[in-house]
Amino acid sequence: MxxxxxxIGIDFDGVLVDTEADFRYHMEKHMYEQxxxxxTRHNRNALKNYxxxxxxxxxxxxxxxxxxxxxxxGSFFAGxxxxxxxxxxxxxxxxxxxxxxxxxxxxxxQTARARLDEFxxxxxxxxxxxxxxxxxxxxxxxxxxxxxxxxxxxxxxAAGIKTLYFRDRxxxxxxxxxxxxxxxxxxxxxxxxKFESLP
Numbered sequence: 001m002x003x004x005x006x007x008i009g010i011d012f013d014g015v016l017v018d019t020e021a022d023f024r025y026h027m028e029k030h031m032y033e034q035x036x037x038x039x040t041r042h043n044r045n046a047l048k049n050y051x052x053x054x055x056x057x058x059x060x061x062x063x064x065x066x067x068x069x070x071x072x073x074g075s076f077f078a079g080x081x082x083x084x085x086x087x088x089x090x091x092x093x094x095x096x097x098x099x100x101x102x103x104x105x106x107x108x109x110q111t112a113r114a115r116l117d118e119f120x121x122x123x124x125x126x127x128x129x130x131x132x133x134x135x136x137x138x139x140x141x142x143x144x145x146x147x148x149x150x151x152x153x154x155x156x157x158a159a160g161i162k163t164l165y166f167r168d169r170x171x172x173x174x175x176x177x178x179x180x181x182x183x184x185x186x187x188x189x190x191x192x193x194k195f196e197s198l199p
Contacts, residue, residue, distance in 0.1 A: 009097035014148035019074040079185035101129035
């Protein structure tokens with residue numbers, strides 16, 4: 001059987017770099033100290049998706065804390081670079097697909113690029129400031145999306161994209177035939193190997 005060459009989209013925050021839990025801690029602490037209603041579980045999901053338009057008073061904090069500080073101090077997930085290199089050796093095309101840049105284009109993208117330079121892996125293509133990742137996948141022929149945002153995963157799965165949901169602890173589980181939950185990078189690798197034999 002001929003191996004299928006896949007076009008794979010990879011998210012940045014919460015998939016390559018472990019920023020999400022740290023950011024939620026600092027955001028909720030900041031909200032508490034400022035007398036803002038602490039985030040509920042639902043609102044933490046919204047913060048995870050960076051819907052800051054409804055929280056404009058937190059935008060400066062978001063830019064300073066998340067876009068700069070935590071991006072530079074967050075660790076790359078164990079195995080991420082090794083698995084990306086393994087996938088490339090198998091001929092797959094790898095694309096960065098991230099919402100970075102939606103709120104504050106330069107601080108968000110500059111710090112992320114600095115970390116990617118440190119990471120030492122060059123993607124076959126990069127998509128920044130993306131609100132609708134399912135559309136990017138469809139428009140660019142991506143077969144697989146690896147993401148930690150539940151909304152992105154639901155939309156991409158509904159669009160027929162094989163979706164690997166890197167679910168953070170405490171965030172809702174998803175039930176869809178195109179969604180597979182993963183919890184580490186070697187798990188991602190094994191699931192992608194399964195996709196190689198699909199029509």
